[in-house]
Amino acid sequence: MIPDAILDKISDIVGARHLITDQDAMHEYGSDATKLEFRPDAVVFPGNSREVSDIMRLATSAFFPVVPRGAGSGMSGGALPVMGGLVMSMDRFNRILEIDQSNLICKVEPGVITAHLQEAVEKVDLFYPPDPASLNISTIGGNVAECAGGLRAVKYGVTRDYVLGLTVVLPTGEIIKTGVETMKGVAGYDLTRLITGSEGTLAVITSITLRLVPKPTHKKTMLAFFRDVSGAVQAVSIIIRSKIVPAVLELMDRYCLDSVREEMTYPVPVEAGAMLLIEVDGDALNVERDAEKIRDLCYGGSALGFESASDSEESERIWEARRNVSPSLNKLSPDKISEDIVVPRSRMVELIAFLEEAGRRYGLQVPAFGHAGDGNIHVNILFDREKPGDEENARILVKELLRHVILLGGTITGEHGIGITKAPYLDMELSAAGIDLMSRIKKAFDPAGILNPGKIFHAG
């Protein structure tokens, strides 16, 4: 517990109204999208880098944990105060500082909600592509900390690809600026990318310079239905091999398709066991041409049906269905474990075969959906805690799955981060030497180990 005398000092730094110590009021700051719950000692809402710096210095000397927090929409527990301490909410860092239309960059504070930034830049015909499914609540700071991806990553890349520079406060209290404001620069080591994706364990981000791109003028959303997942996955390969890079290339298996079948405004062929949601964007000519080609390729393959949205309203309805997949799966069973694995595209068929086989073997439903275009599949292992053996089987299946993914040359987390939920498996993917180097980096930045302890490194 943080002693009262220290809490008083924190209160002096930020002002009493920006510190919560009341248990009931703190409740929501102890949980995130993992639904796991922990109890912070206090929640602080700093208003500028100086205050963050003062708190960090205090934490290092008085030795209490500081856990930076955006919207708490993380999927791996990155924002959870697993060792108690001080949750540092970045809510008040909520300003878009500058949208520089000439240089296609913007400067934002970390608490800005992803969707708000997107709206703001789209008003001036610019585009910030990373779009994690939680973008209506997630913050840019959280996206940077976790290196969030999204549906458009297949064409546009992940958050890391858009972060040009950062202002961060280190656990020592030092405030440093990293990176550039130019499209390229090679002067010295890349601290920006080191901190991006470090899950709030190396530094607290207080300002972010992002690269923007011109907004594509046109887009078209399409659906293709297939008898089974392997048919759909083959179509993905064919599309990519034909040198079309769709902005979105999403796969849903039968479970997912069934869970939203009723909402679909298009006729879904009864025998369809998999669906691709495809979106192309660009200028008018490009979009028309790519859409036509994709249609031909799908039909040339094994598509049972193909639909194109004729206007933005229709495509919005398609999107609505996609966004509802994850919540709808909750209806199928009371409990689920979500994994966020990536395999090389050519290995997706093997992965899907494994999921079907393992699901059968353990008597569990294993719905899969996700960003097929870049081999990133969200695998959901459904179970019922009440049913004897169910949860244990689910956990064994997860381990088998992750081991299999590594064998296929993949990664155990494509965009959700390690946090606490993947920490036990980190050594499946990384060698001891790699983990050792990472922990030495952690130690150099945070010698007292006060910043977001208990994350990434297992049982540290």
Added chain:
Amino acid sequence: MKFNLLEGRHLKDIASIVGSDRISTGISNLELHSRDQSQHPPSLPEAVVWPVNRTEVSDILRYANRHLIPVTGWGSGTSLEGNPIPVFNGLVLDFSLMNKIIEIRESDFQADVEPGLAYQDLNEKLRHKGLFFPPDPGARATIGGMIANNASGIRTVRYGSTRANILRLTVVLADGEVLEMGCRASKTSSGYDLINSFIGSEGTLGIVVDATVRLRGWPEEFSTATVNFGDVETAGKAVFEIMRSGIEPASLELLAPECISVINREKKLGMEVSPTLFIEFHGASGKQLEYVMGIANEICEGLDCYDFRQGIERKEREELLNARYELAEMIRRSHPGCSHIVIDVAVPISAYPEIISMARSESRNAGIPGYTFGHAGDGNLHLVFMGKTGDEKEWDIIDMISKRIVETAISLGGTATGEHGVGIGKRGFMKAEHGRSLVWMKKIKDLYDPNGILNPGKIFP
């Protein structure tokens, strides 16, 4: 830094790792590894070693680390900022025998390669598969060297620098530890991003022994144009507006008139001697490329360009591209008895016209011949100054104006080096550009390489 001199017993020990036929102390070999393509003074290594696999690299580093012997990796010596010059002597590891393509995985758009492979050789192999590895720094750069320096080139404006095209690396650390990082999946958020700490670290943090690179589909169609303007600044404005319009050029190069003259003299291309933009689009259909080229045309006409020549055929296109790749070399050839320095600043694209005009007037006022060109679409400006070798007075002036240009670029929100790296020549600007961050870069260096044996004398002031 206190390093040990390479003694007979060291040579014998290292020879027992690689075999005596793959270590040399012959003066011609030492000289070949004493300089790159920069003006920085050569410095001889004490021995050159040609490893053939990661185990040898690991054994050598472990040995060198224990005996405090500097080790500098060597690709093909085509860098421009003294990056691989062994300023503290010691060992140079030449990777020319580790130049294999290990595997090409067409359906994943990936290849596994060894570091000594020249990027052109990879692309030659990929040609009939309809794929390519986009970064194109020119010369005979090796992929290992490109990773070390995060090299970029003419196509970077569309396809990104080397960094954007690397998925996985195996690196040997200073103590001989072999570390694999990244993976063959298209993305990962697993742990800290170690891979990007090595890319661009100029061989000071570790030595790459193999890499998985990302490939792209070779475009179906090309559309190429050259545009002539009345002055360089207006050409710079056109660059800015083209980038802002969202039409995604695959290259957007600026060539000042003095560069065109050099090209005409050597290549007999008969180009109009005026500020020129080289614009290229890559795409899937001719119709679409016609459309985007139309937009570029409108922008340039709006800025009173006086010739917009499009529809350039393949043969001429390749001639132009080659001329651009060889430009720096041609400039050097045209000034016998002179040495050169290359400015490599990058600025936010809106400041591009300003930095061009500032740099050119500095050059004019000082009466020093300067050649302006660059990857304009990235905001990256090159300026080559030629000064008489050994003329100290002239070189003092060149150093002074170079310094002013770099400082101006940094004050405009830019960087001292867009693509050549810090090496020896840009160390002095690191403090101005990075402030306190530089301290943390040094901490990273000490963490990875506590004895400082890897390419000492680079990056840090």
